[in-house]
Amino acid sequence: MSAIPVIVVFDVGKTNKKIFLFDEDYKIVFERSARFIETYDEDGDPCENLESLRLSVFDSLREILKRKEFEIKAINFSTYGASFVYIDAYGKPLAPLYNYLKAYPKELEAGFYETYGGQETVSAATASPVLGSLNSGMQFYRIKKEKPELYQQIRYALHLPQYLSYLVSGVEYSDLTSIGCHTLLWDFKRNDYHDWVKKEGLDQKLAPVVSADQVFPSEFPGNQYQVGIGLHDSSAALIPYLINFHEPFVLISTGTWCITMNPFNDSVLKPAELAQDCLCYLQYKGKPVKASRIFAGYEHEQQVKRIAAHFKQNIGRYRHMKYEANITDQLLKGMKERKELEVPLSKESAFSTRDLSSFPTDTVAYHQFILDLALQQRASSSLVMDAKKVRRIFVDGGFSKNTIYMNMLALLFPDVEVFAASMAQATAIGTALAVHQCWNRKPIPNDLIELKYYTTHTNHEL
Incomplete structure (x- = not known):
């Protein structure tokens, strides 16, 4: 019996981390769910266990590749939003995956909006309510201001779906569904990063943007499947x-x-x-x-x-x-x-x-x-x-x-x-x-x- 052509989808929620295999009729032919124990950042706030998540992606792929009844044609990822992984020149994460519910410093936030024209102006341009850490752009801004040494080491800030994709494809890209999700980064009228992002130089540490249907070859030797760049789960x-x-x-x-x-x-x-x-x-x-x-x-x-x-x-x-x-x-x-x-x-x-x-x-x-x-x-x-x-x-x-x-x-x-x-x-x-x-x-x-x-x-x- 010939192997079933499938796509592997990693669906990473805040609570449940799932993996699905769909056949060409979009029927689920394999699924698994896991939960990870949270870890803590340097301030003692709970956050995603990034290392467990990384290992889980590789372990799951190895297990599926051993199954001769499936032929993997592609892999793609969807995850919750408002979460950046900061990687160095070698692709190694430099910081915890900060929780989007983490309290944001009031003085830093006030100073930001004072510099860039006020809450109403920035929010209207970026179609993003003022949400503190739920604006992932504000997480990145905070690192630049509070942790300049860490900021200097950052090669790219990747939203979580794109980081997981990078683990398998070895290429760093950004995706519009993540950028355009209450991040405060994207100017919806100009269809480009907002001026504040460029003035702060953050755009130099954001990977090039490609469309959501773009795919790349896998970095895994001997495997011919294509890897998507990942999507924000709501989109x-x-x-x-x-x-x-x-x-x-x-x-x-x-x-x-x-x-x-x-x-x-x-x-x-x-x-x-x-x-x-x-x-x-x-x-x-x-x-x-x-x-x-x-x-x-x-x-x-x-x-x-x-x-x-x-x-x-x-x-x-x-x-x-x-x-x-x-x-x-x-x-x-x-x-x-x-x-x-x-x-x-x-x-x-x-x-x-x-x-x-x-x-x-x-x-x-x-x-x-x-x-x-x-x-x-x-x-x-x-x-x-x-x-x-x-x-x-x-x-x-x-x-x-x-x-x-x-x-x-x-x-x-x-x-x-x-x-x-x-x-x-x-x-x-x-x-x-x-x-x-x-x-x-x-x-x-x-x-x-x-x-x-x-x-x-x-x-x-x-």
Whole structure:
């Protein structure tokens, strides 16, 4: 029996590190998941264990190469964003992979914006809210100012997907989906690095930019596969939808962050939108994607623990809890009377301040939490939706499997078709699709995405 032609995709999330092998029909023929124990940077802040990640890439490849049933045609990578690996002239990392949640020095931040025209001006040009370490450009700026000796040794600052690609290809490049992801580096109007990047000389330590479908030969001797340059995970997750659907839609990609992406909204970001955490991504073809986001997956994790502890229940119970419309009707009635339905967008949902002892059961408490979360999602998504055009919302990721969340979202968007999008690993498939032409002899399948339509009715006007 001849070996199956496959692409290997490394999908590196903040928590789970996954590897997938897809055949030419984009079916998963091998998968594995791992978690690494975090390490600490020089300030004692938790960060990714870069060495474990590096070894894991090599160990996984060696294992797959031994399997004679597969013929590796290509490899590509997707990872979370806002993370730089600083390498020297020999490709060795010079610093920890700093956590994007690491606190940013207030004085340094204030001095930066004072020098370069103020927060509003820089944010508007770079389509990046002011996010401290979540702006990877600010991480790099901090190293230059606080660690000049380290800065001098840096040959290149590579975003994490491009570092992993470099490990296998041996070539250093930058990719627009990483650069164009709330980094503060890219001037969206001029389609080039922002002036501040050039004035600081950071552009000299950023590798040349190539397109997302570019591939390079592997450095592994005797292996003829092609290596992609890697993608930012949120941009990768959008690719299957861009290929399959051409009428205006938004995608809510759910995970730790719930990110609403509208590739059909090219309006300039307003200061008020930037202040509410809106931003623009660059999708894999280099076009802007207007996006908003909330930290809803993280909040779900925290609040479910709180509910379970209060009601003395197992956390796993909430993964498959059924939607109860009568409970939702009662909650909506109460919220309408208290004028809680038109809530302004906030960093956390209203549930974080609710008294759990006011709920008769954990089922009611969980329904209230998801309703609060869905209201927060509506406020966030509405910022970028352009309601006149958008007629469909696709939800993928963890929340797409939560029937309570999906029913409530359909309830809150009565004029839009709401679908749970089921696809085996959207981010990983998008990462494979980006380099389809270099490894796959077959046309792209048109049934990659399974859709489940949600419609719901209520007597309450929303």
